[in-house]
Amino acid sequence: MPVTLKEVAARAGVSRSAVSRTFTEGASVSPKTRAKVEKAAHELGYLPNALASSLTTGRTKLIGLISNNFHNPVFLEVFDRFTRGLQNRGLRPLLVNLSEDWSPDASLGMLRRYSVDAVIVASSTLPADFAHGFRAADIPVVHAFGRFSERPIVDVVGIDNVACGRMAAQTLLARGYRRIAFLGGPERATSTQDRLMGFLDGLVGVSDLTVSHSFAADYSFEAGRAEMLRLLPAGPAEAYFCGDDILSIGALSALRDRGYLVPRDVGLLGLNDMEMAGWANIALTTIRQPIPEIVDAAVEMTLDVLDAPDRAPESRLFPCAIVERGTLRGVRAS
Amino acid sequence: MPVTLKEVAARAGVSRSAVSRTFTEGASVSPKTRAKVEKAAHELGYLPNALASSLTTGRTKLIGLISNNFHNPVFLEVFDRFTRGLQNRGLRPLLVNLSEDWSPDASLGMLRRYSVDAVIVASSTLPADFAHGFRAADIPVVHAFGRFSERPIVDVVGIDNVACGRMAAQTLLARGYRRIAFLGGPERATSTQDRLMGFLDGLVGVSDLTVSHSFAADYSFEAGRAEMLRLLPAGPAEAYFCGDDILSIGALSALRDRGYLVPRDVGLLGLNDMEMAGWANIALTTIRQPIPEIVDAAVEMTLDVLDAPDRAPESRLFPCAIVERGTLRGVRAS
DNA sequence: GCGCGGTTTGCAACCGGTTGCAAAAACACC
DNA sequence: GGTGTTTTTGCAACCGGTTGCAAACCGCGC
Numbered sequence: 001m002p003v004t005l006k007e008v009a010a011r012a013g014v015s016r017s018a019v020s021r022t023f024t025e026g027a028s029v030s031p032k033t034r035a036k037v038e039k040a041a042h043e044l045g046y047l048p049n050a051l052a053s054s055l056t057t058g059r060t061k062l063i064g065l066i067s068n069n070f071h072n073p074v075f076l077e078v079f080d081r082f083t084r085g086l087q088n089r090g091l092r093p094l095l096v097n098l099s100e101d102w103s104p105d106a107s108l109g110m111l112r113r114y115s116v117d118a119v120i121v122a123s124s125t126l127p128a129d130f131a132h133g134f135r136a137a138d139i140p141v142v143h144a145f146g147r148f149s150e151r152p153i154v155d156v157v158g159i160d161n162v163a164c165g166r167m168a169a170q171t172l173l174a175r176g177y178r179r180i181a182f183l184g185g186p187e188r189a190t191s192t193q194d195r196l197m198g199f200l201d202g203l204v205g206v207s208d209l210t211v212s213h214s215f216a217a218d219y220s221f222e223a224g225r226a227e228m229l230r231l232l233p234a235g236p237a238e239a240y241f242c243g244d245d246i247l248s249i250g251a252l253s254a255l256r257d258r259g260y261l262v263p264r265d266v267g268l269l270g271l272n273d274m275e276m277a278g279w280a281n282i283a284l285t286t287i288r289q290p291i292p293e294i295v296d297a298a299v300e301m302t303l304d305v306l307d308a309p310d311r312a313p314e315s316r317l318f319p320c321a322i323v324e325r326g327t328l329r330g331v332r333a334s
Numbered sequence: 335m336p337v338t339l340k341e342v343a344a345r346a347g348v349s350r351s352a353v354s355r356t357f358t359e360g361a362s363v364s365p366k367t368r369a370k371v372e373k374a375a376h377e378l379g380y381l382p383n384a385l386a387s388s389l390t391t392g393r394t395k396l397i398g399l400i401s402n403n404f405h406n407p408v409f410l411e412v413f414d415r416f417t418r419g420l421q422n423r424g425l426r427p428l429l430v431n432l433s434e435d436w437s438p439d440a441s442l443g444m445l446r447r448y449s450v451d452a453v454i455v456a457s458s459t460l461p462a463d464f465a466h467g468f469r470a471a472d473i474p475v476v477h478a479f480g481r482f483s484e485r486p487i488v489d490v491v492g493i494d495n496v497a498c499g500r501m502a503a504q505t506l507l508a509r510g511y512r513r514i515a516f517l518g519g520p521e522r523a524t525s526t527q528d529r530l531m532g533f534l535d536g537l538v539g540v541s542d543l544t545v546s547h548s549f550a551a552d553y554s555f556e557a558g559r560a561e562m563l564r565l566l567p568a569g570p571a572e573a574y575f576c577g578d579d580i581l582s583i584g585a586l587s588a589l590r591d592r593g594y595l596v597p598r599d600v601g602l603l604g605l606n607d608m609e610m611a612g613w614a615n616i617a618l619t620t621i622r623q624p625i626p627e628i629v630d631a632a633v634e635m636t637l638d639v640l641d642a643p644d645r646a647p648e649s650r651l652f653p654c655a656i657v658e659r660g661t662l663r664g665v666r667a668s
Numbered sequence: 669g670c671g672c673g674g675t676t677t678g679c680a681a682c683c684g685g686t687t688g689c690a691a692a693a694a695c696a697c698c
Numbered sequence: 699g700g701t702g703t704t705t706t707t708g709c710a711a712c713c714g715g716t717t718g719c720a721a722a723c724c725g726c727g728c
Contacts, residue, residue, distance in 0.1 A: 001472055002446070002449075002471070002472075047443060047446050047447050048447060049447065049449060050447040050448050050449075051385045051388060051389065051394065051448060051449055052389055054385060055385065055386055055389070060385065062428075065429070070410060070411075070413065070414035070417075071410070071414070073407045073410055073610075075410060076404060076405070076407055076409060076410045076413075077404075079404065079410075079413065079429075079431075080404035080405070080431060083404075083429050083430070083431035084431050084433055084435065084436070087430070087431065087436055087444075088435060088436070092428055092444070092448065093428070093429045094396075094426055094427070094428055094429075095399070095413075095417050095427045095428075095429045096417070096421070097413075097414060097417035097418050097421065099418055101418065101422060102418070102421055102422070109381060110421075110426070112336070112381050113381050113382060113383065113384040114384050114385060114426065115336075115383060115384075115385055137336070138335055138336075221609070221610075221613060225614075249613075252615065253613055253614040253615050254614075256614060256615055257614050275555070276407075276555075279555060279583075279587055280559075280587040280588075280590060280591050281586065281587050281590055281615060281616075282615075
């Protein structure tokens with residue numbers, strides 16, 4: 001039903017190749033034929049079929065955008081930025097929602113069938129071998145919010161979660177908290193493991209500490225709230241480092257429900273600095289993860305890998321920083 | 335580089351047609367050849383190329399999912415449900431983010447080039463003629479959260495915004511509020527217009543009312559907060575009907591900042607019942623829009639329109655209901 | 669007018685599949 | 699075993715483009 005190249009060729013009185021060439025960058029067409037073709041194309045409302053051309057060029061410009069974080073509001077910011085970044089560079093995001101009813105294998109198969117040029121994984125909670133299938137199928141992978149590695153198997157861009165954990169420990173210590181805890185995301189997530197490791201590492205050698213940790217079922221408000229409600233009957237710690245802002249906000253809600261004032265009774269430190277963390281009725285003190293930079297870098301790396309599919313995978317880390325708001329007490333002289 | 339049908343045919347010792355037929359539903363292949371083909375395909379790791387087959391079948395199973403609401407957290411729920419609904423039915427969402435740097439025309443062109451089978455528009459803030467281009471290009475459109483019409487030009491699924499406005503008016507009246515206001519979304523949005531219309535309609539004939547209205551720049555926390563901050567110096571109304579939960583939450587933050595207690599000093603009524611509205615520190619009284627039902631219906635309608643592209647466009651509306659929480663005072667005897 | 673070099677053009681094959689059609693194979697029945 | 703019917707199969711053309719190659723064209727200098 002749509003207009004095809006053949007029809008344009010007929011109307012312009014030229015060969016099909018001529019039409020094809022007018023629409024491909026850097027092909028040899030005389031100004032005269034180009035004009036004829038463009039006129040005919042315009043009159044017929046012709047647009048080249050990207051899928052048909054992908055058959056011969058081997059490029060679809062489709063990028064699989066895979067995530068399993070559809071309950072953490074920060075990912076709306078992430079998707080916003082990814083979709084804009086990709087489409088502004090001529091790439092098309094094919095969105096994949098990894099959920100109970102949609103396994104990694106199913107996604108892999110589907111993305112192979114659709115010949116995506118590359119895949120961006122936006123998640124820190126996926127099994128370590130998730131990317132292997134794509135590599136095996138020769139589909140480049142860029143892992144945003146993934147785990148740093150000296151010899152990464154795929155491109156990774158994110159933050160140094162261990163360093164963040166250490167920073168959290170120092171932040172709490174500097175404020176004189178001594179009974180402290182880590183309220184992490186899902187235990188299997190590499191981000192959780194690394195943040196905990198850094199956190200504990202940052203506390204090594206400090207005396208008179210009581211340290212504990214526990215994990216929320218996933219990165220969501222409900223999970224953070226539920227975990228804090230579970231912890232509270234035994235009495236709260238003085239301060240919690242939460243593995244994600246959304247967990248902090250859930251925990252905050254639980255604390256308020258049970259009559260604890262933040263930061264008077266309990267301190268909370270988040271991680272991400274999502275938009276919501278700055279809302280006046282939340283005002284979360286948190287460690288900022290530079291999401292715009294991470295997403296932009298992921299898009300850049302995707303473009304790079306399309307240019308040079310065989311270049312060695314790279315890890316790019318961005319620094320994090322404390323954002324002071326209202327859920328921790330002030331720094332005190334030790 | 336990937337395995338093709340031809341290679342499978344060679345290895346299985348059959349014709350290319352035979353291979354094609356084993357992978358197409360309802361084609362005639364003997365169990366014996368099917369077995370041979372499946373064996374060969376499995377050994378080679380063959381997966382049919384969906385894009386190549388789309389050339390002849392005329393179906394890509396790609397669905398454009400278009401939105402411009404990447405700052406309203408409720409849309410994360412919407413995307414979650416859309417992506418799951420589509421992928422569970424064998425359709426692939428090609429996500430389009432309509433923003434300043436990506437015009438409706440650009441989206442139309444891109445989606446035509448990629449031969450999407452249909453388009454789902456998830457927004458209530460798009461110009462009325464947005465869908466026309468798709469109709470002209472023979473691409474079916476399903477408009478979720480769109481405006482009801484007796485003779486719709488495209489499929490529409492959503493709520494009766496006028497009725498919601500009326501419901502809001504009655505809700506506020508029943509609680510004895512008499513100085514009331516509508517704090518709407520962007521003025522150009524049909525949803526805003528209809529909610530205001532219904533709101534005013536619901537107040538007709540009631541005496542001793544002071545009614546006003548104003549509009550936030552878009553559906554976002556910041557816009558709601560900014561608009562309320564702008565209004566407050568002149569003194570607040572007794573209660574506000576906000577055009578969206580996210581505006582309510584922004585307004586709530588502004589009110590608290592300025593020392594107003596909700597609902598003691600000012601009442602707030604939202605619309606949507608997004609997940610966040612139920613969070614303990616927000617506890618927004620709101621009108622629930624049945625988002626899961628709307629999204630599921632939109633997916634169903636998409637499937638329907640693929641089956642029968644020429645059937646007349648349809649409007650489906652879902653009922654809304656008040657969800658009582660903590661931002662309006664109780665009902666009083668009049 | 670001719671020959672030269674560089675552009676531009678069309679032909680035809682190809683990308684990875686599908687499908688109408690007629691021939692071949694399988695089956696049923698006598 | 700022969701006949702008629704149904705099922706299965708391969709051929710070849712097609713879907714909407716791209717591209718290597720050789721022929722046609724162009725402008726230029728002589």
